[in-house]
Amino acid sequence: MVAERAGTSIATVSLVVNGKDRGRVSAPIATRVRDAVEELGYVVDHAASSLARGSGDLVVLIAPDLSNPFFAEVIRGVRDTVGDRFQLVLSVTERGAQPVAADVRRFERLRPAGILVDAPAAGEAMTATVPVVLLDAPGGSEAVNYDLSPGVHDLVRHLHEQGHRRVGYLDGTSRATTFGVRRELFEQACAAAGIAVSEVTARADLTVDAAASATEHVIEAWQEDGVTAVVAAADTLAYGVLRVAGQLGIAVPGHLAVAGFDDLPSSSVTAPALTSVALPGADLGRAAALRLLATLDGIAPESASLPTHLVRRASTGA
Amino acid sequence: MVAERAGTSIATVSLVVNGKDRGRVSAPIATRVRDAVEELGYVVDHAASSLARGSGDLVVLIAPDLSNPFFAEVIRGVRDTVGDRFQLVLSVTERGAQPVAADVRRFERLRPAGILVDAPAAGEAMTATVPVVLLDAPGGSEAVNYDLSPGVHDLVRHLHEQGHRRVGYLDGTSRATTFGVRRELFEQACAAAGIAVSEVTARADLTVDAAASATEHVIEAWQEDGVTAVVAAADTLAYGVLRVAGQLGIAVPGHLAVAGFDDLPSSSVTAPALTSVALPGADLGRAAALRLLATLDGIAPESASLPTHLVRRASTGA
DNA sequence: CTGAAAGCGCTTACAG
DNA sequence: CTGAAAGCGCTTACAG
Known part of the structure; x- marks a missing residue:
């Protein structure tokens, strides 16, 4: 026509x-x-164009939980980077589950220019006929990751300076590899610094409610064990700890210091404000998108490892 | 092969x-x-299949702000309903802006089976070559909406019973039509019940931070004006009011009652728990998806209007 | 019950 | 600088 x-x-x-x-x-x-x-x-027509050309102008971002403010940040970073050149579409997994290989497979059919997978399940081979970039998937070679070391070491040193010698750890139930890494690095750093990590373990889904109820179950045991600080694997989890402490009248940081991972925007406004290992989500999204663009342009992407740092706030007496 | x-x-x-x-x-x-x-x-191959068939098995949901827990609920409802028959993909607008006609146009190219638009900007003609269903777009004929009346009337009656005769209203800055309707219905119901709505107006973006800073600006004026209760156009906004009240030592609900719209999951756990007009997000998503499926199956969709109700909690002395 | 063939709307060598 | 033609991988009447 x-x-x-x-x-x-x-x-x-x-x-x-x-x-x-x-x-x-x-x-x-x-x-x-x-x-x-x-x-x-x-x-x-997108379908006809993709068919004739062999691939389209779609970039798919698969994430476990878009309602998590952290992912909102990641999305922003990705979008800012792919800009008008590609059309970004998102997919959420069922009930916040970690993305698996089958999710990638399903989107491969769309012939996107590339696929970004945020916090994939551990041990899944995410190969496809289109370029795939993994975000926050330690161990994967095609991944863009945080270098958690500096943040974790700062955190442990900070706790040590504040006099803590016995701490509790509230882990996530997520299958994402990053949680394993967080815990491991933290325990190593504690061991090196002469801080004992309580044997009393707790884990919860990444919601405030789940974290609060997990905390309720172990808080007494922690106290009896002499724990003076709790580190949560994510800020969302730390919020749950703060809530329970508030309800039980346990002074934070006086009787219990609390810290998390992520440094979500809201962590500066909790009561008290939360100390957290900052993982800049927008940076992660940006780096992943840049890596994808480089691959599409035939440039060998440099492996990216994003710096992390500790943000000290009132919840640990800073 | x-x-x-x-x-x-x-x-x-x-x-x-x-x-x-x-x-x-x-x-x-x-x-x-x-x-x-x-x-x-x-x-x-999706592209080839779509091309040959004329349309694909994609359902696109365009929403302004996926990080809002309300939309997470909507998404859940949509996904549960479209199930395996269609592949759901999401798109977020830039910086939480209300979806406009151009957004629909952009996704039309993908030849989706249908497009769902959540909280579109007012006055946009959302027509396309594929079926479009609008969510929460009062006035649109192709829309699935809430019937806010019962919820708002319950709220006003409740405030009246609690003795409030002069209230403040914290509006959203969003261009979504629903906010205009919320305000209008509320003002009408107040007028009918003999409650005065303060001339001191405030509005904020739909974040706790923005709401808190907007509240800080007007809280004194409200107090001087004799306001004893504040109704916010969304729970997220109400959280900001709660925060400021807490910081200023204003007792809720003793000195100031607070209520919102949405009844987000977290509204049951704020301090104090928030009274809110419940807008069930998952129901909205489900109804919209059902309407789309009906259209696709050639069945004339019945117009859906979803019931709302008031959830009374401690923030208004319930 | 099965297969050859046209056609969906494009893109891209290729010939002019 | 321009256009006729092949082909992308499917689906769907249609003929057998």
């Missing part, structure tokens, strides 16, 4: 709308085509 | 993988095809 109206061929229209007309199509014809496109409100 | 391995034709394979083989393909051949599909890990 457009070709007919512009008095030219379909091939020429294709060149013009794809911006490949430089030096291939004369200016007057290109203008006629653009006018026709405008008047007809023509928009290239 | 699959056809070759199964010793049959491409057409037959197509019938089998699309489950259209009943009475058209013999059992042994169908089995051979399925085996071949299994062994080769074959998955139908």
Whole structure:
């Protein structure tokens, strides 16, 4: 239709709308085509275009839980980076489960330009016929990760300075590898610093409610065990600890110091404000998108490891 | 490849993988095809399939702000309803802006089976070549909406019973129509009940921080104006009011009652627990998805209006 | 019950 | 600089 109206061929229209007309199509014809496109409100068919070209302009981001403010940040970083060149679409897994290989498979069918997978389940081989970049998947070679070491070491040193010698750890139930790494690094750093990690263990789903109820179950045991500080694997979990402490009248940080991971925006406004190992979500999204773009442009992506640092706030007496 | 391995034709394979083989393909051949599909890990190409068929199996949900727990609920409802029949993909607008017609246009290219638009900007004509269902867009005919009346009237009656005669209203800055409706209904109901709505107005983006800082600006004026209760257009906003009241030592509900809209999961656990007009997000998502499915099946969808009700909690002295 | 063939709307060598 | 033609991987009447 457009070709007919512009008095030219379909091939020429294709060149013009794809911006490949430089030096291939004369200016007057290109203008006629653009006018026709405008008047007809023509928009290239995505399916046909993807089919002919072999892949489309979609970038898929698969994440476990979009309602988590952390992922909102990641999404922002990805979007800012892929910009107008690609169309970003999101997919959430069922009930916050970690993305698995089958999720990638399902989106491969869409022939996206690339797939980003945030916090994939451990041990899943995320290979596809399109480029895949993993976010926050320690161990994967195709991944963009945080370097948790500096943040964790700062945290442990800070706790030590504040006089804590026995701490509790509230872990997540998530299958994401990053939680294993957080815990391991933390325990190693504690051992090195002469801080004992209580044998009383607790874990919860990544919600305030779940964390609160897990905390209720172990808080007495922690107290009896001489724990003076609790570190949670995520800020959301730490909020649960804060809530229970508040309800039980346990002074924070006086009787119990609390810290988390993520440094969510709301962590500066909890009561008391939460000390946290900052994992800049937008940076992660940006780095992952850059890596994907590099791959698509045929450039060997450099492996990215994003710095982390400790944000000291009132919950640990800072 | 699959056809070759199964010793049959491409057409037959197509019938089998699309489950259209009943009475058209013999059992042994169908089995051979399925085996071949299994062994080769074959998955139908979405682009080619969409192109040949005219439309695909994608359902697109465009929403302004996925990090809002309310939308997380909506998404859950949609997903539960579209199930395996369609592939749900999400799109977030830039910086939480209300979805506009251009967003719909952009996703039309994907040839989805249908498009769901949550909280679209007011006055946008959301027409497309594929079925579009609007969520929470009062006034639109293709929309699934809440019937806010019962909830708002219960709220006003409740405030009246608690002795409030002068209230403040904290509005959202969102362009979504629903906020206008909330305010209007509330003011009408107040007028009818003999409650004055303070002229001191405040509005904020839908975040706790923004609401808190907006509240800080007007709280004194409200107090001077004799306001004894504040109603916020969303629970997220009400959290900001609660925070400021807490910081200033204003007793809730003793000196100031607070209520919101949405009844987010976290509203039962704020301090104090928040009275709220419940807008069941999952129900909205479910109703919208059902409406889309009905349209796709050629059934005239019945217009849906979802009931709302008041959840009374401690923040208004309940 | 099965398969050859047209066609979905594009893109891209290729020939002119 | 321009256009005719092949082909992307499917689906679906249609003929057998």
